[in-house]
Amino acid sequence: MELDPARLTPREARALFQGGLVTPTSGWAAGWAQANLIALPRDRAYDFLVFAQRNPRPCPVLAVTEPGAPFASIFDGDLRTDLPAYRVYRDGEQVAEVTDVTSYWRDDLVGFLIGCSFTFEAALLEAGVPIRHIEAGTNVPMYLTDRPCVPAGELSGPLVVSMRPIPAQLVPVAVRVTSRYPAVHGAPVHVGDPAALGIADLGTPDFGDPVEVRDGELPVFWACGVTPQAAVMRSRPPFAIGHAPGHMAITDARDSAYLVP
Template sequence: MLTNFDLADPQQVRLAARAGALDQPTANLAPGFVQANMAILPREYAFDFLLFCQRNPKPCPLIGVSEVGDPVMPLLGKDCDVRSDLPRYRVWRNGDMVDETTDVKKYWRDDLVAFLIGCSFSFEEAMLADGLPVRHIQCGCNVPMYRTSIATTPAGRFSGPMVVSMRPLKPADAIRAVQITSRFPSVHGAPVHIGDPVAIGIRDIAKPDYGDAVDIAPGEVPVFWACGVTPQSVIANSKPEFCITHAPGYMLVTDLKNSTLAV
């Protein structure tokens, strides 16, 4: 049962996911600790993907890379196993999602490399501490995420559109959010766009490609941050033969402190 776990503790969040007791987006769990998006690829794709992340630091700020074939990442957390410690995963073959599951041990291979990418859930703590509203947390739902017309910089076999996450804010709060999130480049940093969603290729703000729609109140503007779900749009476009990712919004909660990422 989920009540058996302390969801303010990052290791307990991972253990709840490992036990199959946690099946919800991880926003606002273990406040103060870094959360991470994930992409796991065969070694033959690893250099190209590493180069892709290096060329696209806004959507893909790397915070950790595993050894080949090793699912345990002690630098990110005590007894941290990327095969079981996220609440939900997606499995891809040739660019198509073929499974969504709570555990990927049966898919693990000795040639796989895990890439952990900073998540905007980490800077939400600083926004909340400053009194800024975070709508999806208020609503108890997943953050809305959208594929855009913003192209990433290609690297090797990887290319595709950027994905963004959206939080509606009043204009003055949006300015403050820019100031706050600029201090966290390792978890996407400042927004990439404020205002008209059509300008970045989003035709219907009420229909996110990932996550849940949230209301935009009168007087608010949508604020868009680069998102660590970008690798999933790139995987769908580039079609590697095999890949595992997190499900959007269902992150790896690490033992790293958000404060260590601030600049």
């Protein structure tokens, strides 16, 4: 029987990732929230909390771990093994992309789970809004912008956005649907001309895969939880671990937990 990722429970999906499956998680475990991961040493954790508080659109914090703990209140798994892929940074440089960070994990690491726009994709589909990267079976395209985040302590960096092409007549629907999910990035930060965000070429995303923007469609941009990793690359803390962009933590929290009236 062919695997249907959308019908899996979080536990079933995490077991596949723990077994070595590497895949973007858009469309997986329908009905369950997904999250970005950034883990920093305890002496940098306060700076990140303040950075997130000052930049709530790209960095909505869903959960914070105790130092060294590989689990969180909304994630009944192992943050070291149960995501499809991870990136490891030293002094802001990526030194590894792996499927298991157990050997890199430290007793002083504080993990942050950050809201992810994959969480509202089921609601978009239900409202009749197509999602090109799901149709294509690829990763969502993500871009560095020229919009700086508000710095905090030693952390600074640019806003990162994800992009979905939306038929022009459905853009108001997409805005209305996603605005009801502020804890997972909420409404778009920009619609239309990518140059207004400093993006020169939609065909060459900084993270993820390019997707086609067809006639009659507009590129729609949402704040993205890869922003913390962009801050790591810009600010160069001694050590950090993040998810590989698009390869998320599938949590035990329902999408509906983050829906506001």
